[in-house]
Amino acid sequence: MQWLALAARSAWNRRLTLGLTLAAVALSVTLLLGIERVRRDARASFANSISGTDLVVGARTGPVQLVLYAVFRIGAATNNIRWDAFRAIADDPAVAWSIPLSLGDSHRGFPVLGTTPAYFEHFRYGDRRALEFSAGAPFHGLFDAVLGAEVADRLGYRRGDRIILSHGIGGAGLPEHADKPFTVVGILAPTGTPVDRTVHVSLEAITAIHLDWQGGAPVPGFSIPPQYVRKFDLSPKEITAALVGLKSRAAVFRMQRRIDDYAGEPLLAVLPGVALDQLWEVVGTVERTLLAVSAMVVAVGLAGLVAVILAGLNERRRELAILRSVGARPGDIFLLLTVDGLIVTVLGCAVGVLMLAALTAAVRPFAQSHYGLGIHLQLLSLPELRLLGAVVLVGLVASLVPGYRAYRLSLADGLTPRL
Amino acid sequence: MSAARVVALRDLIFRWTPRDEPCVDITHLEIGAGERVFLHGPSGSGKSTLLGLLGGVLAPERGSIRFLDAELTQLGARARDRFRADHVGFIFQQFNLIPYLSAIENVLLPCRFSTRRGRRAAVRSRTWLGEAARLLRQLDLEPGLDRRPAMRLSVGQQQRVAAARALIGQPEFVIADEPTSALDAERQQAFLALLLRECSDAGAALLFVSHDRRLAGAFDRELAMPSLNRADAAREAA
Amino acid sequence: MRLSTLLIALALAVAGVAALPAEPPKHRVGDRLKQSNGGAKSGHNYQEIGWNALIPTGWDPAAPFRNMNLGALSDADVRANNALELMRKAWDEAPVEAGWNGQRVRIPGFVVPLERRDERVTEFLLVPYFGACIHVPPPPANQIIDVFPNEPVPNMRTMDAVWVIGPIEARRSEPKTSSDRRMGMGTAGYRMKAELIEPYKDR
Numbered sequence: 001m002q003w004l005a006l007a008a009r010s011a012w013n014r015r016l017t018l019g020l021t022l023a024a025v026a027l028s029v030t031l032l033l034g035i036e037r038v039r040r041d042a043r044a045s046f047a048n049s050i051s052g053t054d055l056v057v058g059a060r061t062g063p064v065q066l067v068l069y070a071v072f073r074i075g076a077a078t079n080n081i082r083w084d085a086f087r088a089i090a091d092d093p094a095v096a097w098s099i100p101l102s103l104g105d106s107h108r109g110f111p112v113l114g115t116t117p118a119y120f121e122h123f124r125y126g127d128r129r130a131l132e133f134s135a136g137a138p139f140h141g142l143f144d145a146v147l148g149a150e151v152a153d154r155l156g157y158r159r160g161d162r163i164i165l166s167h168g169i170g171g172a173g174l175p176e177h178a179d180k181p182f183t184v185v186g187i188l189a190p191t192g193t194p195v196d197r198t199v200h201v202s203l204e205a206i207t208a209i210h211l212d213w214q215g216g217a218p219v220p221g222f223s224i225p226p227q228y229v230r231k232f233d234l235s236p237k238e239i240t241a242a243l244v245g246l247k248s249r250a251a252v253f254r255m256q257r258r259i260d261d262y263a264g265e266p267l268l269a270v271l272p273g274v275a276l277d278q279l280w281e282v283v284g285t286v287e288r289t290l291l292a293v294s295a296m297v298v299a300v301g302l303a304g305l306v307a308v309i310l311a312g313l314n315e316r317r318r319e320l321a322i323l324r325s326v327g328a329r330p331g332d333i334f335l336l337l338t339v340d341g342l343i344v345t346v347l348g349c350a351v352g353v354l355m356l357a358a359l360t361a362a363v364r365p366f367a368q369s370h371y372g373l374g375i376h377l378q379l380l381s382l383p384e385l386r387l388l389g390a391v392v393l394v395g396l397v398a399s400l401v402p403g404y405r406a407y408r409l410s411l412a413d414g415l416t417p418r419l
Numbered sequence: 420m421s422a423a424r425v426v427a428l429r430d431l432i433f434r435w436t437p438r439d440e441p442c443v444d445i446t447h448l449e450i451g452a453g454e455r456v457f458l459h460g461p462s463g464s465g466k467s468t469l470l471g472l473l474g475g476v477l478a479p480e481r482g483s484i485r486f487l488d489a490e491l492t493q494l495g496a497r498a499r500d501r502f503r504a505d506h507v508g509f510i511f512q513q514f515n516l517i518p519y520l521s522a523i524e525n526v527l528l529p530c531r532f533s534t535r536r537g538r539r540a541a542v543r544s545r546t547w548l549g550e551a552a553r554l555l556r557q558l559d560l561e562p563g564l565d566r567r568p569a570m571r572l573s574v575g576q577q578q579r580v581a582a583a584r585a586l587i588g589q590p591e592f593v594i595a596d597e598p599t600s601a602l603d604a605e606r607q608q609a610f611l612a613l614l615l616r617e618c619s620d621a622g623a624a625l626l627f628v629s630h631d632r633r634l635a636g637a638f639d640r641e642l643a644m645p646s647l648n649r650a651d652a653a654r655e656a657a
Numbered sequence: 658m659r660l661s662t663l664l665i666a667l668a669l670a671v672a673g674v675a676a677l678p679a680e681p682p683k684h685r686v687g688d689r690l691k692q693s694n695g696g697a698k699s700g701h702n703y704q705e706i707g708w709n710a711l712i713p714t715g716w717d718p719a720a721p722f723r724n725m726n727l728g729a730l731s732d733a734d735v736r737a738n739n740a741l742e743l744m745r746k747a748w749d750e751a752p753v754e755a756g757w758n759g760q761r762v763r764i765p766g767f768v769v770p771l772e773r774r775d776e777r778v779t780e781f782l783l784v785p786y787f788g789a790c791i792h793v794p795p796p797p798a799n800q801i802i803d804v805f806p807n808e809p810v811p812n813m814r815t816m817d818a819v820w821v822i823g824p825i826e827a828r829r830s831e832p833k834t835s836s837d838r839r840m841g842m843g844t845a846g847y848r849m850k851a852e853l854i855e856p857y858k859d860r
Contacts, residue, residue, distance in 0.1 A: 325509035414471040
């Protein structure tokens, strides 16, 4: 037990050089754990974003792309699907419910979703959880809007506030539908999914605000005031995608085949779970590469630690001889030097974990508002503990090297090292 | 085996590798309890090797090392290390102390490695700390320096702390390898006097190795390495 | 020199382990899983079955073809296509074998995940052949099992080959609306509560 105290004092004496290697180990541990945590939280977040939906239907792009823009509001559709194609699907006897989705507008960086009240009734996330309102109710009037929790929170909106939508997805500088403001009638409870950062309006409203627009910009000199829009036919002609729920889950393959074969239009229907798996396959290679790189960084950090201890070994030969003269055995010397490296490894891991916590706290709001990703501030999970254990183990094995060298030196030097 | 004998070497032969010439070849050497022996010899005469043999870190090829009641050559390495911890104190020429420990922590080191010495220290002064402090006072070290890190002490102060460490717990045998060689002339005599006094106070035999024969006068016996070590003489002759 | 080589080797070993590539898929589209040798394993309280056992005896979707002499038809004959359409419809509306109710079985198949909680699968479909949702015609209703694992399953991916063990039941809920009845669309299918899920290994 005194070895720990002696090693600690000795390490404290060399705290400048050891401190640098400790910082290296700590940073590499933060990197390793951080990548692992983001990876797992992102996967969980994606998996939790949609539930109870049998098929996601859109124009014929790719399955991953379709799910990304329809569910996660990331990216854009290449094509829309016509309303009658949607109705043909919705009216199919195998379908229990369907939710049309219309994307393309935004509000101060947050995407706007045009949909029907069926959305609030049938949409599920996480483990079959339904959407709840923290204030208000679904939209009723034409220019009503329902905000996700994040939108209301970040922009400080409350029921009754008026908002202006912009045309297109992006930040500032987009053309606005300034003459047709919307009223906030409802705010959803937080879900930890992309729903939180979405502004929900009715499909008719999307048609209404684009009545006097053509080709992505307002027609100059032509404007239809909001009170007259009802005089026009506001039924939607096109939507971006649709979510479909079936009466029997096992019917999903037949329905998928039917939609894919639909003669009227090139459509694509995907099972969200399967599309997610395909996404993970693509992302998986990147993940593994990142993990491998961070593992190498850890190895480099530990190698540096070992190098520093080895380099300092020569100066400590006198010290070791003194210890031997008061009765230390060569095995004790071996322990002393090994513990030296182990202390720095363990402390490095501890500091790395603390830095990870600080980093997580800092990054969370950004990830949530920009990507709808829920990153959790949590105690170490089991996979993370295993990673840490592996780092400590490798550090221990690496520390055996200076330990052994000191052992041999001590044996050779005896009480009187020839320096 | 008379109780008055601390160390007895007989027909001791040591060589570094089987192909070398013997480095140490001693027919007979005895040191009695409390005896003060001065050993001089030039470097290369095998002094350090002899100290290693006496300290139990080296094992001879042949011969006997009787240390109190134990035959060192028949003990395993672990037992020899324990024996050294229990019965022998060492003072080196310089760099005697662990630099990052304080003076008093250095003095306490043998108590941590030897329960016997720790016990004897506690018998003498009730606590280890008390005994360490007492020795440091005896060796003329100011109390304020007790807690100072060893690397911030002067050479003279370090040597005195080393002597205290060698003596704590009253080991039977103290080996001093050129302890005054790094000190200036006036301090050498002072240190020697302190050391001799404390050794007799503790009842410890002292083997004092030095190349400076002027110090030999204070000792009971004077030995010369070349006449003691036949291997050395053989080397000289060759 | 020796030391630095050792350290570099250590670093590479760590990196190599972390970068183990994913296993390449072992099955091709259309592959079916072999049953294990021997039939019922009464010692384990469940019965091992194959997918054919889920098809009611006497149901023959190819019935329209039985009496047809394909060689006698001319090319692109309407009757050939009609028979095909009839068979497809029959395939779609395949009945279930009501005898399977509550019996504990062990059946191999491929996974199509439906529901997840975090990364663990809480509901999936089990299909008899590889790629059932991709290229080949979808299996009929009596060849798909809606599986609810007792415990959410980690590390489960689309088209993983597994053994599912648990009680199976055949559900034949009545068509809800009159139009459903007219179309013959009862929601029929098999359901299992999976007490145990084992990865399928080729013996």
